[in-house]
Amino acid sequence: MADERKPDPIPDDAIVRPAGGDADRDDEFDTEETELVAYLDGELNEADARRIEAHLARDPQARAKALALKKTYDLLEYLPRPEPSPNFASRTLDRIPTSKSAPSPALSSPSPRGALAASHGSAPSATPLSPVSSYALASPPARWRPWLVGGAFAVILAMGLGYFGDAAVRSYLHPPDTSLSFEESRLVENLPLYSGVDDYDFLVKLADSDKFAPDAVLLGMPSVVAPAAVVQAAASQPWGNDHKLADAFKALPTARQDQLRDLDRKLYSQSPAERARLYQVLESYAVWLHGLDEPERKAILDAASPALRLAKIHSIREHLWQQQLPATLRNLLDKAENDQKRADLVQQWKTEEQDRRRNWMLARQNWETIRAGRVPWPFDNEAMKNEVNEFIRSVLRIDGNSSGRVTPTEAQMLREAREFAEKNNAWLWYGSDLYYLANKYPALPEPIGTPITRIEDLSKFAKKLTDRKNLRDAQGKWPEFTLMIAEDAARAKLTLPFSLGPSRPGEFRPPIEAFLTKTLLPRLTPAERDILKSLEGKWPEYPRKMLDLARKHDLPVPGITLPGSPRKWENTYQPSRPLTRPN
Amino acid sequence: MPIGQTSAMMALRDPDIRLMLRVRDDDAAAFAELVERFQHRLVAIMGHLVGRHDEAEDLAQEVFLRVYRIRKKYRPTAKFSTWLFTIANNLALNALRDRQRRPLVLLEVHESGPLGPRPAENLAPTRDQPPTQQLQQQELAQMIREALEGLSERQRIAIVLNKFEDMNYAEIGEVMGLSTKAVKSLLSRARSKLREALQGYIYMDGEAPPENVTAGSGES
Numbered sequence: 001m002a003d004e005r006k007p008d009p010i011p012d013d014a015i016v017r018p019a020g021g022d023a024d025r026d027d028e029f030d031t032e033e034t035e036l037v038a039y040l041d042g043e044l045n046e047a048d049a050r051r052i053e054a055h056l057a058r059d060p061q062a063r064a065k066a067l068a069l070k071k072t073y074d075l076l077e078y079l080p081r082p083e084p085s086p087n088f089a090s091r092t093l094d095r096i097p098t099s100k101s102a103p104s105p106a107l108s109s110p111s112p113r114g115a116l117a118a119s120h121g122s123a124p125s126a127t128p129l130s131p132v133s134s135y136a137l138a139s140p141p142a143r144w145r146p147w148l149v150g151g152a153f154a155v156i157l158a159m160g161l162g163y164f165g166d167a168a169v170r171s172y173l174h175p176p177d178t179s180l181s182f183e184e185s186r187l188v189e190n191l192p193l194y195s196g197v198d199d200y201d202f203l204v205k206l207a208d209s210d211k212f213a214p215d216a217v218l219l220g221m222p223s224v225v226a227p228a229a230v231v232q233a234a235a236s237q238p239w240g241n242d243h244k245l246a247d248a249f250k251a252l253p254t255a256r257q258d259q260l261r262d263l264d265r266k267l268y269s270q271s272p273a274e275r276a277r278l279y280q281v282l283e284s285y286a287v288w289l290h291g292l293d294e295p296e297r298k299a300i301l302d303a304a305s306p307a308l309r310l311a312k313i314h315s316i317r318e319h320l321w322q323q324q325l326p327a328t329l330r331n332l333l334d335k336a337e338n339d340q341k342r343a344d345l346v347q348q349w350k351t352e353e354q355d356r357r358r359n360w361m362l363a364r365q366n367w368e369t370i371r372a373g374r375v376p377w378p379f380d381n382e383a384m385k386n387e388v389n390e391f392i393r394s395v396l397r398i399d400g401n402s403s404g405r406v407t408p409t410e411a412q413m414l415r416e417a418r419e420f421a422e423k424n425n426a427w428l429w430y431g432s433d434l435y436y437l438a439n440k441y442p443a444l445p446e447p448i449g450t451p452i453t454r455i456e457d458l459s460k461f462a463k464k465l466t467d468r469k470n471l472r473d474a475q476g477k478w479p480e481f482t483l484m485i486a487e488d489a490a491r492a493k494l495t496l497p498f499s500l501g502p503s504r505p506g507e508f509r510p511p512i513e514a515f516l517t518k519t520l521l522p523r524l525t526p527a528e529r530d531i532l533k534s535l536e537g538k539w540p541e542y543p544r545k546m547l548d549l550a551r552k553h554d555l556p557v558p559g560i561t562l563p564g565s566p567r568k569w570e571n572t573y574q575p576s577r578p579l580t581r582p583n
Numbered sequence: 584m585p586i587g588q589t590s591a592m593m594a595l596r597d598p599d600i601r602l603m604l605r606v607r608d609d610d611a612a613a614f615a616e617l618v619e620r621f622q623h624r625l626v627a628i629m630g631h632l633v634g635r636h637d638e639a640e641d642l643a644q645e646v647f648l649r650v651y652r653i654r655k656k657y658r659p660t661a662k663f664s665t666w667l668f669t670i671a672n673n674l675a676l677n678a679l680r681d682r683q684r685r686p687l688v689l690l691e692v693h694e695s696g697p698l699g700p701r702p703a704e705n706l707a708p709t710r711d712q713p714p715t716q717q718l719q720q721q722e723l724a725q726m727i728r729e730a731l732e733g734l735s736e737r738q739r740i741a742i743v744l745n746k747f748e749d750m751n752y753a754e755i756g757e758v759m760g761l762s763t764k765a766v767k768s769l770l771s772r773a774r775s776k777l778r779e780a781l782q783g784y785i786y787m788d789g790e791a792p793p794e795n796v797t798a799g800s801g802e803s
Contacts, residue, residue, distance in 0.1 A: 034771035041745070043752050043767065065778075071785040072778045076731075076746050078723050082630025082639055084622045092618050092644045096611075096651055251615075 036066050040073075187264040188245045193282040196289050198306040199259055200266035203278055205310055212284035271552075273570070292316070322346070362428050366572060370428070376572060378564045379427040387563035388434070394559060395443045405441050405477055428573075435562070435573035443560045444479040444543050445512040447502050451478040458485065479540065486540060503535070503542035511558045516546060523553050599663035607654045614654075618647050624664075624748065625671060631743045632675050633682075634728055642678055646671045668748065668758045672740055679736040723784060730780035738773035741766060 038044050039052040056063050187194075197203050206212060249257065267278055289297055296316050303309035322333065329349065336342040369376050378384035392414070397404025403411035414433050421430035452458065453476050471488075474481040482500050489496050502508045505516055521529065528549055535542040550557050554567045562569050602620070605613030625646055629639035649670050657666070731739055737759065744750045744758060752766040761769070 033775050034768060037771040037774045038752075038767050041752070041770070068778050068782050068785065069774055072781040073746065073774060075723070075727055075781050075784060076742075076777075078720060079631060079727050080724060081627050081747075082636055084626040084640060084643065088622055088626065088640055088643070089615070089618045092622070092647050093615055095644065095648055096614070 032062070033065070033069075036062070037069060040066060040070055184249075184261075185246075186268070187260060188249050190264060190282075191245050191249055191260075193279075193286050194260050194263055196286060196301065197263065197282065198309065200263045202306045202310070203263065203267070203281065205306075206285060206313070207278055207281040209310070209314065212281045212288065318346075321350075325349070358432065359429065362432050362573070366428055375425060376427050376431060377568060379421070379431065384563060391438070391562055392434070396437060396441060405480065406437055410437060432573045435569055438562050438569075442547070444483075444540055444547075445502055445508050445557075445560055446478055447499070447507065448509055451482060452485065452498075452500055453478050453481045483540060499539065501539040501543065503537050503539040512560070515550075515555075515558055519555060520546065520550055520553070523555075524549060597663060600659045603650075603654075603657055603663050603666075604659065606651070607657045609654075614651060617650070621647075621664075621667060625667075628668070628671060628743055628747060629675060631731070631747060632739060633678060634732065638678070642671075642674055645674050649674070662754070664748070665754055665757050668744065668750075669760075672744075672758050675740060676736055679739075726784060727781065730777050733780055734773050734776055738769055738776070741769045742773045742777070745770060 035044070035048070035052055039049055044052065056066060197206070249260070252260070267275060270278065289300065292300070300309055300312045300316065303312050322330070325333070333342055333345055336345055363370060366376055374380065378388060392398050396406055398406060398411045398414065406414075414430075414437060417430040417433045421427045450457075453474075455471065455475060471481070471484050474484055479501065485496075486500050488494075499507070502512075505513065505521075508516060521532075524532065532542070532545055532549065535545050547557060547560065550561070551566045554565050556563055556566060599620070602613055602617055606617055622643065625643040626639055629642040629646075630636060633639055633642065646667070650667065653670075731742070734742065740759060741755050744755050745752075750758070752763045752770070755761070755770075756763045756766045759766070
């Protein structure tokens with residue numbers, strides 16, 4: 001430092017001559033002292049410094065003064081350095097303009113995310129920090145490369161959490177709690193996957209949109225399934241080590257933490273199959289998100305509400321889908337006369353593609369059967385085939401030209417599939433169509449008497465219920481009509497003076513009654529029995545739970561579900577089941 | 584100051600500037616990082632300026648909030664800390680001036696403040712005893728604080744920036760909106776005042792100062 005310089009021996013003829021121009025506003029002030037201070041501070045140019053040094057060498061008083069100036073200045077180091085209190089940073093961040101109590105006007109959604117955005121949002125005048133992007137956007141733009149899956153997750157993590165970088169510094173404010181509960185450590189492990197997701201509801205919608213199905217790769221989409229092994233490897237990378245992840249999690253705003261906890265809890269309360277399906281969606285989505293160009297990713301993360309985010313995802317995927325079309329198809333699209341024609345073409349190709357995709361999935365699942373030229377279960381057995389026919393007739397009510405509970409198109413589709421199957425001895429597609437319809441139109445056990453399926457059955461209560469157009473359309477359909485009534489009654493907080501359907505043992509028709517008391521109840525665990533018992537008298541909750549439990553115990557319900565093992569149906573005919581699921 | 588390509592490139596190499604650019608682009612994580620990175624320096628500077636810890640934190644917080652509010656206006660200049668401390672300077676100056684307008688509050692505040700000076704008479708007996716050894720470090724700190732309080736607001740700011748932020752005159756000038764010459768004058772007057780106030784507490788060791796200067800504390 002300059003003030004530690006020792007005066008060098010300087011020729012005595014050196015002249016101290018502070019320049020007059022250096023006079024400050026206070027002209028009386030001792031210019032000698034000004035120069036001395038500037039000298040001590042190393043602020044003089046070489047020539048002036050030499051002059052001062054010469055002066056100091058000659059003048060003991062000046063030397064003493066310089067020393068006193070330096071030493072008194074050094075004394076200031078005795079002042080204790082004021083340090084910020086431990087919560088200073090968090091208090092400061094909490095005060096960022098949009099206050100927690102006032103919902104940000106920039107947000108269209110009143111969801112808990114509002115609170116998130118608010119706590120780290122921006123002033124209304126500025127570009128609003130959207131809920132997700134407020135803890136996103138920290139990532140460098142990176143192009144997707146399939147071999148970079150591990151690294152991809154690092155980026156997604158940084159991108160989705162944003163606070164990641166901050167977490168390291170914050171960690172000493174909130175010393176990392178090494179004793180994470182089991183649930184928390186699981187949540188922390190999954191953090192890279194959760195970060196671009198709002199909540200469980202969002203995830204389910206994402207999954208249902210079928211955009212991130214495991215076979216997305218068949219669509220030529222750059223989104224791929226991240227094999228479990230890769231994800232695991234990625235999770236063991238240094239960035240992914242739990243410590244940092246835990247810090248990153250803790251650095252998130254509390255509301256966001258709660259949201260993620262809720263997501264994790266709900267995800268893990270699903271059946272293993274459903275969880276595997278959603279988990280796979282999470283992976284595909286995360287990888288896909290990472291592979292997007294920055295502006296597109298930002299558009300998704302910046303969306304102000306989950307619904308807008310889904311819409312954005314949809315439109316970007318749609319766009320990418322069109323881009324990957326073969327040139328000939330793209331040309332057709334370009335030449336289409338108007339938007340409607342274009343939309344029709346896209347719709348048509350998508351349907352075709354979906355069919356192809358489903359067929360491929362099925363074929364892959366049943367490769368052995370196909371290769372061996374075998375007829376797949378349950379059509380390999382005449383008795384089962386008859387049972388299936390009975391199911392179609394009595395449960396779906398497709399009979400002759402009547403489409404029953406399904407739409408005429410669906411009934412036609414099933415008939416064609418059946419013809420195709422018989423002609424080509426290719427039953428896979430027929431089974432798959434049937435399985436699809438059985439799931440789309442779940443049946444419920446009928447009451448002993450006549451089911452309530454007409455408006456006049458309701459007498460005066462009908463007036464209190466919403467006169468929905470589709471209520472009329474559903475007339476005569478069990479359980480569709482009756483379910484609508486139950487819904488309307490619940491919405492109107494109306495207690496119906498009559499029972500809509502069987503909802504306790506003793507109220508079912510004999511085959512179901514026998515199934516319930518002799519087959520199902522004995523197999524239930526005490527907890528399951530309690531749950532079912534607690535729903536007695538509630539329709540449709542009781543029979544629905546009963547069917548759930550039957551499915552869980554892999555029991556077909558006579559006259560209600562497809563004949564044979566529900567699990568076997570699923571394994572054979574459910575095309576979107578995760579490929580990697582052990583079974 | 585317009586930045587040429589070179590200085591722009593250099594600016595981008597400065598991690599603080601890069602961080603602030605992320606803040607400007609609404610990266611909330613960057614803002615949190617900024618607070619983490621500068622809180623110690625800002626609270627320290629404000630603490631030295633106002634003498635009270637809570638007030639210092641309030642002021643430092645104001646600085647950060649103002650940074651956030653005007654983030655869109657940020658343009659990379661030579662040094663990020665200069666920009667930051669310009670904001671700090673304005674806020675500190677206002678606070679110190681406000682304080683002057685409310686002397687009664689100031690008095691109360693000072694009596695209760697942990698860093699506030701104690702009544703001078705408490706320290707009077709030791710005042711003329713040269714070696715600082717005999718003073719409790721805390722009491723010495725009180726004396727230094729008192730000496731700082733004796734400076735004008737601008738002198739104090741210049742001193743604190745120079746001493747605790749290692750800013751040179753040009754940087755201080757930029758922060759305070761003064762010419763380098765004005766800073767030079769401001770600082771030398773401040774240093775002179777400090778010397779007068781504190782000379783009694785220094786060892787004139789090493790250099791074996793001339794006898795006629797050892798009693799320098801009585802000079803003024």
